[in-house]
Each structure stands twice: as structure tokens, then as C-alpha cells.
Amino acid sequence: MPARIATLTVNPAVDMATVAPSVRPGHKIRTFDERYDAGGGGINVARVVGELGGQALALFASGGVTGRFVEEFLTAARVPWQTVGIAGACRISVTVYDQSTGQEYRFVPRGPEVAPSEWATMLERLRQVEADWVVASGSLAPGMPTDFYAQAARIVAARGARFVLDTSGPALTAALGAGIFLLKPSLSELEAIVGRPVDDLPSQLAQAKRLVEDGAARMVALTLGDAGAILATADSVIHSPAIAVRQKTGVGAGDSFLAGLVFGLSERQPLDEALQLGLVCGAAAVQGVGTAAVRRADVDALLARLRSDA
Template sequence: MSGLIATLTVNPALDIAAQATSVRPGHKTRTFGERYDPGGGGINVARVVTQLGGKALAILCSGGVTGRYIEDMLSTAHVPTRSIRIDGVTRISVTVRDQSNALEYRFVPQGPELTAKDCANILNVLGELEASWLVASGSLPPGVPSSFYREVARIAAERGMRFALDTSGGALAAALGSGIDLLKPSLSEFESILDEKARTLMSRKDQAVALVRSGAARMIALTLGSAGAILATEEGAVELPAIPAAERTGVGAGDSFLAGLVLGLSAGWSSETALRLALACGAVAVRSTGTAQVDRAGVEALVGPVPCG
């Protein structure tokens, strides 16, 4: 389906965000201002793409009451979904912001264990998918082999879809060189790939381009937090500074960045213009509360019209 950005979330979560006057060990922490959001990397990407007027499809594993609640929230947000039933119960993640020191505490379960049948069901769904892009984002839960995203990349290539990946650890290492069109590592993930530190902006740009030329991925979007981001291709690297924003949360900011980047690239924007849109999405996300709360008006106030709607 032309223009459709499909996302895959193997390990979604019901995200609860709250505030507390202070967080102290051994004491009961009373929270307030609770917010509930559907979470997980791919889900966040699909939500932001939809908010910006793009066409998205969120493919997710769903189990138990929490899984159904996530589906209901996505339906309310008008995000098209394709759910893959699992026997386990979808996890709940909790983020608490301590008002006394402005620190954020995040509690993230590993998620339910998936079976070989569950993994096969996911791949079967992808094998029938028609989309311009497939974005796989997030961790792999127990039971899913670290090579899983290599299989996803293979199917994307067979189906003529461009493939974007945002993951970490063994799943990231195993996926390198598998035909990834866009890889989005953080600095720590990038350094884990290199097995060395990337201390300066110039070295990071050079190393990102070298990694692309090695065949790890066709494009690498290296996010650097308050230092901005780098988008590297075989031809070279574009670097842009972060857009200033009063940070209230970091939850879903990287996913929001990825949503903007893929949306811009899918519209045929230049690398620099798409990167600017990505940074705007990330800036709006961090200044909001909850998970990946990005609105089109907020983004367009920073970069002008987005390429949809």
C-alpha cells in the first residue's frame, strides 16, 4: 500500500506515567497526575505518524486485559492496528517523576514469554503485508531469538518494503548487515556496535559513515540527546543541533524522532529536511507528559508544514 508506514511491536506495554512529591526508599510513594498510554517502540511510531496526518498500521502482540486495553486506546486514537494474540499478559511499565529533584524513575518489565508459534505467527502476518516502510522498534521479550529482526528484514526485502530498525543489545548486533534501510541507535548503542567510544562530533560522523559503507545499514540516524542528531549515508553525514525544549519526560522521544524521520523520507524529503522534522518531533515529545505525546500543531510551529494531510 503506497505511503503506508507499518510498525511492529513485539513487546508492547501499557505505560503509566505519574508524578510524586518525592521518591524515597522504604517509604510509600504517593503519586498523582497519572496518565495511561499505549506504549512500545512501534506503537509509539505509529501514533506519532497518525498524529502528523500520515498513514500508519500498528502491528503488535497482545495478551490479557492489558493487551485489550492497549488495543482500545489505539482505536480511540484512530490508529489502525493488527493484533497478534499471545497467551502471556502484555506488560505494564511505570514512570514516576520526582518533583523534588526533577529526576525520572522508569520501571520496565521484560515482558511475557513468547513461543515459537507466536514468532511464526508474527512472521506470517508480515509475509502478507503491503506497505512502503516497515518499522520494527523495541526490545524482544523472552522466548524470541536474537536473530528475529534479521528474519523481519528478510521479509521486508522480499515484500519490497523499506525497513527501519530501532533496538538494542543482542537483537541489534544480530540484525546488522541484514538489509536494514534505516538504523536508529542512541550513542550508547552506537558505541556498542563499534566496541569503542565516539567522543567528538567529527568522529561520530566519520564512524557513522564508515559503518554505513561497511554494509551494517544503508542509513544510520544517530541520536545524541541535547546534542542533536546525525544522519549518515554512503555519501556522507548530515548533522543538526537539537531544538531547545524544556524536558518533562524522555519516554517515547526516540520513537517520536524515528516517526518524523521515516515520515519525511517516505515523502521524498531530503536527508536534512527529514532530520529536521525528526528533531522537531523529539522536541515536542520531551516537553510533554506521557508517552510520545506529539501533536501536529506543535511540530509545525517548529518546522512548518509536515508532508501529510
């Protein structure tokens, strides 16, 4: 029986991606090729897990007409979802690709204020959701306590499920050692945790392993951008290089990586294969258009390419 994967998104968004001939200050920027997606870390993870053939439930905070858009999009994408209603409207994030420079600009609002009763309801929902894995991904919304993810991790661990966390800043620091099964920091987030630059691969391998040894999490997946990713456990630490593809966007790449990794682990794949699947999903995301727009056909093609090159 496939593992049940639930995702938690406390600060979702409507993601708009568009293209401009040139982005110039003080000018009206005419755009084209607009695309709208449901966004937010956990929502992206759920969508990619579903594309891979897994069972994923997206649990998220929903408010206003923008929240209803997210609900409708997930319904159309056949992603099962549940919501915790909030008074504020979900945010709208905008990504603009500048054709003249090849640069991508991302505008990401902080999100709506979440009341204590609202975030407490999110924690209560975690006590009820039936899942083997719970993936919490994304930033906290204004009004939420810094230790929210730490509380969530303890709730999930107490129920015997595996808690996965991908966040940053004080919310990340506060959750370390709170019962996290899998932690996914970026290199900059790792450096913030250890308090110094970690420039070379041997140091990155050592620091990822040390996080596990210090009890921050049972498993650490450190993403390194063009340098690939590291997966550390109590027994091993492995590195896999990035997969070269033509990049169109960076939106949702980390969430897609996490989705592939968690799906692989939930399917009991060997650690190196699960890590490779994560990197393949991240590569599939950046070569598409939209937020975490991963297609199973692209994943299969990249995996076949890797096998033929081996």
C-alpha cells in the same frame, strides 16, 4: 499517494506516568496526575506518524487484559492496528516524576514469554502486510530468538519494502547487514557496535558513515541526545543540532524522532529536512506529558520557530 507505513512492536506495554512529591525508599509513595498510554516502540511511531498526517498501521503482540487496553487505546486514538495473539499478558511500565529532585524514574519489565509458534506468526504476518515501509522498534520479548529482527528484515526486503530498525543489544548486532534500509542507534548503541567510546562529533560522523559503508544498513540515523542527530548515507553524512525546549519527560522521544524522520523520508523530503522533522518531533515529545504525546500543532510551531531563526 502517501506511503504506507507499518510498525512492528513485539513487546508492547501499558505505560503509566505519574508524579510524586518525593520518592523515598521504605515509604509509601503517594502519587497523582496518573496518565495511561499504549506504549512500545512501534506503537509510538505509528501514533506519531498518524498525528503528522501519514498512513500508519500498528502491528503488535497482544495478550491479556493489558493487551486489550492497548487495542482500545489505539482505537480511540484512531490508529489502525492488527494483532498477533500471545498467551502472556502485555507488560505494564511505570514512570514516576519526583517533584523534589526533578528526576524521572522509569520501571520497565522484561515482558511476557513469547512461544516459538507466536513469534513465527509475527514473521508470517510480515509476509502478508501491505506496506512500503516497516518500522520495527523496541526490545524483543523473552523467548524470542536473537536474530528475530534479522529474519524480519530479510522478509521485508524480499518484498521490496524498506525495513527500519530501532533496537539494542544482541538483537541489534544480529540484524546488522540483514537488509536494513534505516538503522537508528543511540550513541551508546553505536559504541557497543564498534567496541569503543566515540566521544567527539567528527568521530561520530565517521563511524555512522562507516556503518553504511560496511553494509550494516543503507542509512544510519545516530541520535546524540542534547547534541542532536546524524544521518549518514552512502553519499553524504549530515548533522543537525538539537532543538532547545523545556523538557518534561524523556519517554518516547526516540520513537517520536524516528516517526518524524521516516515520515519525512516517505514524503520524499530532502535528507536535511527529514532529519530536522525527526528532531522537531523528538522535541515535541519531551515537552509534553505522556508517552510520545506529540501534537501536530506543537510540531508546526517548532518548525515555524526554526524557519524564523534561520
